[in-house]
Structures are given as structure tokens and as C-alpha cells.
Amino acid sequence: MDKLTKTTGIALLKKLREIRQFEERIIPLYPTDVMVTPVHLHIGQEAVPVGVCAHLTAADTIFFGHRTHGPALAKGMDMNKLMAELYGRTTGCSRSYGGSMHVVDPANGMLGSSAIVGGSIALGVGSALAAKLSGQDRIAVSYFGDGAMDSGVFWESINFAALKQVPVLFVCENNLLSNTMTQAEHLFAKPTAVVQNFMPAFSADGTDVQSVYSVVGEAIAHIRTKRQPAFVECRTKRWMKHQGVDRDDLTYNKVDPKQDDPIWKLEQGLLENSMITEAEIKQITKDIELRIDAAIEFAQNSPFPNAEDLVREV
Amino acid sequence: MPWSRIEQSHSAADSGRIISYKDAIREAIDQAMIHDPRVFVIGLDADDKFGAFGTLLDMTHPERIIGTPISENAMTGVALGAAVSGMRPLYVHLRVDFMLLTMDQIVNYVAKWRYMTQGQVKVPIVIRAVIGRGWGCGAQHSQTLSSFFTHIPGLKVVMPSTPYDAKGLLLAAIKDDYPVISIEHRWLYKNTGGVPQELYTVPLGKGRILKSGNSLTVVATSAAVIDTLNGCEKHNLDVEVIDPRTLKPLDEGMILESVAKTGRLLVVDYDYPSCGFAAEVCAMVAEKGFASLKAPVQRYTFPESSMPASGILERAYYPNPDKIAARIKEMLAEQPVLSRA
Ligand SMILES: Cc1ncc(C[n+]2csc(CCOP(=O)(O)OP(=O)(O)O)c2C)c(N)n1
Ligand SMILES: [Mg+2]
Numbered sequence: 001m002d003k004l005t006k007t008t009g010i011a012l013l014k015k016l017r018e019i020r021q022f023e024e025r026i027i028p029l030y031p032t033d034v035m036v037t038p039v040h041l042h043i044g045q046e047a048v049p050v051g052v053c054a055h056l057t058a059a060d061t062i063f064f065g066h067r068t069h070g071p072a073l074a075k076g077m078d079m080n081k082l083m084a085e086l087y088g089r090t091t092g093c094s095r096s097y098g099g100s101m102h103v104v105d106p107a108n109g110m111l112g113s114s115a116i117v118g119g120s121i122a123l124g125v126g127s128a129l130a131a132k133l134s135g136q137d138r139i140a141v142s143y144f145g146d147g148a149m150d151s152g153v154f155w156e157s158i159n160f161a162a163l164k165q166v167p168v169l170f171v172c173e174n175n176l177l178s179n180t181m182t183q184a185e186h187l188f189a190k191p192t193a194v195v196q197n198f199m200p201a202f203s204a205d206g207t208d209v210q211s212v213y214s215v216v217g218e219a220i221a222h223i224r225t226k227r228q229p230a231f232v233e234c235r236t237k238r239w240m241k242h243q244g245v246d247r248d249d250l251t252y253n254k255v256d257p258k259q260d261d262p263i264w265k266l267e268q269g270l271l272e273n274s275m276i277t278e279a280e281i282k283q284i285t286k287d288i289e290l291r292i293d294a295a296i297e298f299a300q301n302s303p304f305p306n307a308e309d310l311v312r313e314v
Numbered sequence: 315m316p317w318s319r320i321e322q323s324h325s326a327a328d329s330g331r332i333i334s335y336k337d338a339i340r341e342a343i344d345q346a347m348i349h350d351p352r353v354f355v356i357g358l359d360a361d362d363k364f365g366a367f368g369t370l371l372d373m374t375h376p377e378r379i380i381g382t383p384i385s386e387n388a389m390t391g392v393a394l395g396a397a398v399s400g401m402r403p404l405y406v407h408l409r410v411d412f413m414l415l416t417m418d419q420i421v422n423y424v425a426k427w428r429y430m431t432q433g434q435v436k437v438p439i440v441i442r443a444v445i446g447r448g449w450g451c452g453a454q455h456s457q458t459l460s461s462f463f464t465h466i467p468g469l470k471v472v473m474p475s476t477p478y479d480a481k482g483l484l485l486a487a488i489k490d491d492y493p494v495i496s497i498e499h500r501w502l503y504k505n506t507g508g509v510p511q512e513l514y515t516v517p518l519g520k521g522r523i524l525k526s527g528n529s530l531t532v533v534a535t536s537a538a539v540i541d542t543l544n545g546c547e548k549h550n551l552d553v554e555v556i557d558p559r560t561l562k563p564l565d566e567g568m569i570l571e572s573v574a575k576t577g578r579l580l581v582v583d584y585d586y587p588s589c590g591f592a593a594e595v596c597a598m599v600a601e602k603g604f605a606s607l608k609a610p611v612q613r614y615t616f617p618e619s620s621m622p623a624s625g626i627l628e629r630a631y632y633p634n635p636d637k638i639a640a641r642i643k644e645m646l647a648e649q650p651v652l653s654r655a
Contacts, residue, residue, distance in 0.1 A: 037450035088624035099623030150383030307630035
């Protein structure tokens with residue numbers, strides 16, 4: 001706990017738990033078909049969005065891909081709106097037209113997410129360019145997985161961001177998997193080794209929110225002061241299957257329930273340093289459960305869209 | 315050349331074993347790879363344990379199935395480079411939406427290479443893509459886009475609707491020395507039908523009459539063919555159902571002949587309407603078969619909108635057998651507006 005204050009530590013824990021508990025509630029609900037949308041769960045990887053977004057303001061923009069729930073909640077999306085979107089209700093963040101993969105919340109800097117791997121990396125660069133051109137002091141984040149680094153658009157975006165020196169943070173949430181492919185099977189080189197020729201490139205332990213928080217803090221300080229791009233790779237573990245609500249069963253993706261658990265790690269650290277008590281953890285957990293209960297109720301009581309509204313905002 | 319010995323089976327008799335659409339595709343690919351060592355498969359997750367929805371499982375030549383990174387545009391160029399250098403690549407995309415990343419390679423390279431080299435270089439490449447909505451996949455994972463490819467000179471486009479055609483058209487595509495885009499609707503994968511065991515091809519550019527009738531001609535593609543047939547059966551409609559099977563080249567003769575008999579045309583195509591395949595068929599009939607028409611031609615397509623995620627809206631978005639039948643009945647109920655002397 002050398003790097004975290006008590007306040008920050010507890011704030012990070014609350015966000016980690018919010019994402020974890022939100023998704024754990026999806027697991028039993030999903031097979032009942034109340035959520036008709038493909039879900040890519042974040043369980044196990046929460047330290048990355050939480051450690052990154054803790055440094056962002058609402059004005060900072062973020063662009064992510066198909067695995068949306070973690071970064072969306074970490075960046076400040078209202079749980080009710082996300083739950084209602086999963087339930088296909090008009091009160092959802094995308095009014096039920098988007099589903100799990102297309103979430104939006106402009107007030108919190110989320111201007112849309114894409115299910116086509118890679119493409120939205122360029123949008124983060126463009127958003128940073130907009131900040132530069134219009135003299136805003138916000139920054140932008142391009143948030144993606146290791147699979148996205150296979151794509152041309154990733155390398156083209158890195159090159160352009162470096163050429164034009166725009167204030168963008170590239171975050172690779174590296175779960176070392178692209179669907180069922182290991183990173184070694186889909187990406188030849190170590191990403192940081194190549195990217196550091198373009199911009200400062202950092203590595204963090206994506207199973208440890210302290211590590212992500214401190215490394216990203218350094219990267220963002222660079223971006224905010226120098227108005228230049230930076231890259232952070234956060235190595236993490238995917239606990240669930242690529243899509244859906246089942247535990248992953250790939251023999252080459254073994255998960256250690258403690259060492260790969262950002263929540264266990266942070267709670268251990270906070271307890272050891274007497275920054276939190278078991279009772280306080282219980283209370284945090286319970287408060288979040290109540291908020292999720294309310295979100296589910298909100299979603300269930302929200303209206304479905306009307307078929308007459310099929311063609312809208314085309 | 316190994317392929318010149320393969321007979322084209324013009325009779326569409328679905329004889330032999332009953333197997334699924336998916337297995338028909340699998341068998342076609344397996345047999346093509348056994349038959350011709352130049353045939354190889356490339357694609358993201360082509361070599362994983364799901365094997366492209368089962369169409370690439372248990373292959374005799376797994377060493378010729380190549381998985382790729384998420385690098386679709388470059389990989390299409392790689393496949394084209396292999397094709398012009400003597401191989402016969404079969405590129406597979408688990409969703410057609412990912413093919414949009416390859417439009418530069420497809421439109422500027424694949425479609426034009428034979429033209430720009432004036433046939434001195436052949437382009438025997440097949441690109442398969444799977445389509446079909448489902449489970450709130452939303453706007454970026456539910457498109458059809460067949461009309462898109464049909465728009466481009468230099469590409470042939472096939473959309474098999476039956477297991478028999480799935481095998482025969484895929485083999486014809488692999489055999490062909492021009493680029494062919496093959497689009498498969500995933501709702502069809504479990505459908506079964508008669509499929510001969512041996513290698514055979516279904517000619518590119520020949521349609522098929524799946525149901526004959528007198529009062530109206532329906533031209534339908536892919537899953538819309540099956541929905542139309544089901545709608546006609548359920549509502550006992552006397553219409554002729556044509557599956558062009560190949561969107562390009564199009565079997566214009568078959569469509570015009572049918573319209574000459576029925577005087578009415580409805581095109582059912584699960585794709586966007588504007589400048590789409592349905593519009594193309596309507597224009598063709600208006601140009602070449604105007605004298606046969608008793609009523610205006612009609613299209614039944616997706617609405618002019620992207621696909622919503624919510625289930626209710628998704629269902630409203632898609633045509634289905636009952637909706638198609640209702641549209642046909644509406645057309646039949648109208649008095650002929652075009653009276654011929
Ligand atoms: C261009 C494109 N190709 C293929 C896919 C199918 N697909 C969806 S997610 C995914 C794996 C992405 O891996 P990664 O970027 O590491 O993200 P993760 O799922 O691990 O979070 C693939 C191949 C896609 N959505 N877009
Ligand atoms: Mg990954």
C-alpha cells in the first residue's frame with residue numbers, strides 16, 4: 001500500500017466491486033433470456049478500467065470496444081442506464097438500440113463504443129486531435145485489447161498520434177487472449193518494445209489496481225503536461241469465456257483465484273495497512289448489491305421500445 | 315487441371331444423403347482440398363476448435379487451414395497474392411461486417427486484378443462470409459451487405475439457400491478463375507437436404523425455381539427463400555418462387571420468363587433497400603420485361619435503417635414468412651393497374 005492513500009484505496013475498491021458485482025449478477029440472469037444481447041464480461045480484469053479511469057475527469061473522452069461494462073462503469077456510467085440497456089429498454093444508455101456492445105454517455109466522456117475490433121482506437125486519436133485544435137485541456141483515451149494490436153488501424157493510429165503529438169492515452173488491456181488465441185499466436189512482437197519508438201510506453205500489472213493506478217498516473221501526467229501521447233500495457237487475466245457468462249475453460253488460461261484477483265489483492269493490502277476493516281468491506285459490498293437491486297428493478301420496470309419506433313436517428 | 319473433370323450438374327435434383335447445410339459446406343471444402351492441393355483456407359479463428367461454426371472441423375488437410383490475426387485488410391491482400399501466384403485461397407469471415415475492413419483490398423485489388431492485367435493473371439479466390447442477426451447483436455454484427463459486393467464489377471456473388479446449392483456453389487466458386495464472394499446465412503446451417511457425396515458444381519449464374527405458380531413471381535435470396543417458401547405453404551399461395559442463387563451473374567432469363575407468366579414481381583432480399591439487389595432485379599424487369607407486368611414491381615427488404623439491438627425492434631426489422639405472405643396477398647388483392655391491350 002505504499003502508493004495509495006486510504007481515500008483513494010477505498011474509492012478504487014468501490015469501483016472494482018461495482019463492476020465485479022454488477023457482472024456477477026448478470027451471470028444467473030443471463031440464462032433466463034432477460035438480456036438479449038451478447039455480453040463480454042470484465043470479471044477479473046476490473047483493475048485496468050478502474051486504475052485508468054480514476055485519473056480521468058468527465059470531460060476526458062474514452063473510446064473502447066466490445067468489452068464495455070468495465071470501462072463504462074469505471075468512467076461513471078449510471079448503473080441503471082447500463083442495466084436497462086442490457087434489458088433492451090428505452091431507458092437504457094442507448095435507448096435499447098445499442099445493446100451491450102454499443103454504450104454511450106456523452107456527459108461522462110463516452111461518445112460511443114464499437115464492436116468491430118480496432119476501429120475505435122483511431123477515434124481516440126481524433127478526439128485528442130480535437131482537444132488540441134480547439135485548445136481544450138482535456139485528454140482522450142483509446143482503450144482496447146491485445147487483439148486490436150493486430151490491426152493496421154492500431155499502428156496507423158500510433159504513428160499519427162506521435163507525428164501530430166496529440167494528448168491521447170493508448171491503453172492495452174492485455175488479457176493475452178484474442179477470443180481463444182493466445183497473444184503469442186496472434187501478435188509477433190512485444191507491443192511496448194515497438195511502441196516505445198513512437199512514444200513513452202509503460203507496463204502495468206493489470207491484475208493489481210495499485211500497479212495500474214500508479215503507472216497510468218505517470219503516463220497521464222506526461223500527457224497532461226507535455227500534451228503528447230503515451231501508451232500503457234496492462235497485463236491481466238480473463239476469467240470468463242470471451243463471450244457469455246461461463247467461466248473460461250482454456251487449459252492455457254489458468255486463473256489463480258487470489259493472485260489474479262484485483263479485489264482480493266486490494267482488500268488484502270487495505271486490511272494489512274489498517275485502512276479498512278472487514279466490516280467496512282461487508283458494508284461496501286452490501287451497498288453495491290442494493291444499488292444493483294435497484295438497477296435491475298429500474299430496468300425491469302422500464303418500457304420496451306415500440307415497434308413503430310423502429311426507424312429512428314438513421 | 316483437376317477441376318475440368320468435375321461435371322456440372324445442371325439438374326437440381328437433390329438426390330442422395332440428407333445432410334445439413336453446414337455439413338454440405340464442410341464436405342465441399344474438405345473435398346476441394348483433397349482434390350486440389352492448391353486449395354487452402356485462411357481466416358480469423360479458421361483453425362480454432364469451433365472451426366468456423368463447424369464448417370472447418372475434422373478436415374483431411376488441417377495443415378492447409380491458416381488462422382490469422384485480426385488483420386482482415388492485409389490478410390485479403392495476402393490471399394490475393396497467393397491466388398495470383400498459383401494457389402486457390404478460400405477466405406472465411408465469421409461475420410460479413412468484418413469484410414468491411416477489407417473493402418480496399420476487395421474493391422481496388424481483388425475485383426480489378428484480372429481486369430488490370432487483362433486476364434494475364436487469374437484471380438481464383440473465394441471469400442466466404444457468414445451473415446444473420448441474432449441475440450441483439452446490433453448494428454455492427456447483423457448486416458448482409460450482399461448488394462454491396464454485387465455492385466462491384468469483377469466480383470461474382472453467390473448466396474446458397476439449400477444444402478445442395480451450398481456444396482455445389484462453393485465448389486463452383488473454388489473451381490472458378492474469377493473472384494467469388496459467397497454469403498451464407500447462419501440460420502440455414504441446421505437446415506437439411508439431399509446432397510450427393512461426390513464432387514459436383516452448381517453453375518454460377520443459373521437460378522432455380524423452387525416452387526412453381528401462376529399469380530406472382532417472388533425472387534428471393536438466401537434465408538428469404540426459405541421464409542418465402544414457408545409463407546407460401548402456410549398461406550397456400552399460388553406464386554412462383556425463384557432463387558437466383560447467384561446474385562451476379564444474374565439469371566435474368568429465368569426471372570423474365572416467370573414474370574412473363576405471372577405478370578407480377580416481388581423481390582424479397584434481407585439487405586438494405588437503397589441501390590440494393592432487390593432494386594436491381596426490379597430495374598432489370600422494368601427494363602426488359604415491362605410488357606409482361608400487370609402491376610408495379612415491389613421490394614421487400616430491411617427498412618432504411620441499421621439493425622437495432624433490442625429484441626422487439628429486431629423482430630420488427632426482419633421480414634418473416636407471415637409478413638412475406640401478407641405482402642404477397644396485398645399485391646394479389648390489388649387490381650392490375652397496368653392493363654395491356
Ligand atoms: C475486425 C474484427 N474482426 C473480428 C472480430 C471478432 N472478434 C470480436 S472480439 C475478438 C477478440 C478481441 O480480442 P482483444 O482485442 O484482445 O479483446 P478482448 O476480447 O480480449 O477484450 C474478435 C476476434 C471483430 N469484432 N472485429
Ligand atoms: Mg484480449
